[in-house]
Amino acid sequence: MLNIERLCSGYGRADVIHGIDIEVPKGRLVCIIGGNGAGKSTTMRTVSGMMNATAGRVLLGGRDITNVPSHRIALLGLAHVPEGRKVFVSMSVYDNLRLGAYGRTDREAVIRDLDETMEMFPRLRERRSQFAGTLSGGEQQMLAIGRALMAAPEVLLLDEPSLGLAPKLVEEVYAIIGRLRRQGRTMLLVEQFANIALGIADFAYVLENGRITLSGSARDLMNSPLVRDAYVGGSKKMNSDR
Numbered sequence: 001m002l003n004i005e006r007l008c009s010g011y012g013r014a015d016v017i018h019g020i021d022i023e024v025p026k027g028r029l030v031c032i033i034g035g036n037g038a039g040k041s042t043t044m045r046t047v048s049g050m051m052n053a054t055a056g057r058v059l060l061g062g063r064d065i066t067n068v069p070s071h072r073i074a075l076l077g078l079a080h081v082p083e084g085r086k087v088f089v090s091m092s093v094y095d096n097l098r099l100g101a102y103g104r105t106d107r108e109a110v111i112r113d114l115d116e117t118m119e120m121f122p123r124l125r126e127r128r129s130q131f132a133g134t135l136s137g138g139e140q141q142m143l144a145i146g147r148a149l150m151a152a153p154e155v156l157l158l159d160e161p162s163l164g165l166a167p168k169l170v171e172e173v174y175a176i177i178g179r180l181r182r183q184g185r186t187m188l189l190v191e192q193f194a195n196i197a198l199g200i201a202d203f204a205y206v207l208e209n210g211r212i213t214l215s216g217s218a219r220d221l222m223n224s225p226l227v228r229d230a231y232v233g234g235s236k237k238m239n240s241d242r
Contacts, residue, residue: 001026007056009046031197034207048080077154089133100150138169194231
């Protein structure tokens with residue numbers, strides 16, 4: 001469904017990621033783990049068109065979307081839940097959700113999806129008229145995920161969904177991600193807590209200094225002494241690579 005092939009990208013003349021290959025099969029949850037500055041968020045931004053690739057390509061359902069503008073990529077079926085949530089704070093919860101469906105013309109399906117999204121996130125239903133800026137961090141993360149789902153995407157990118165959240169809220173957010181996985185959603189996840197990511201994913205990649213150094217089933221990587229010592233032991237927290 002999503003194929004990243006020999007992708008390079010960075011800032012100015014300096015590449016941050018160097019020829020990485022990642023495959024996200026349809027209906028699977030794939031995660032990327034790695035330390036601070038590894039290039040995780042750069043990868044996500046390049047895939048979704050927020051940054052330009054300097055080499056390589058990104059394929060969505062076999063279609064080349066490399067360096068296509070992000071708003072067009074969204075219309076082609078890829079939704080990005082960015083690091084830091086980026087909700088529209090001066091708009092209501094309801095309007096944030098509706099905005100997620102801006103490119104859709106199937107109005108009846110949009111109304112149905114709005115209802116299903118608020119059923120999945122009861123707090124959003126309770127706060128539908130509130131400004132998004134008045135929500136807690138966890139509620140804003142739920143809103144960011146719900147807004148992305150309203151685009152009816154083929155592939156969902158989740159960039160650091162636990163960032164800045166209390167442990168209880170992390171559990172709630174990951175319960176929702178687990179529900180999406182059971183529904184057969186295709187997802188690419190970047191996460192600061194390797195143990196959480198590996199515990200929920202089907203497949204995983206380790207990104208170090210902009211290069212893939214290890215890949216395999218999430219279970220195998222969880223049991224790898226190298227991964228455990230570097231990223232999992234003691235629930236080591238990995239910072240974002242902004």
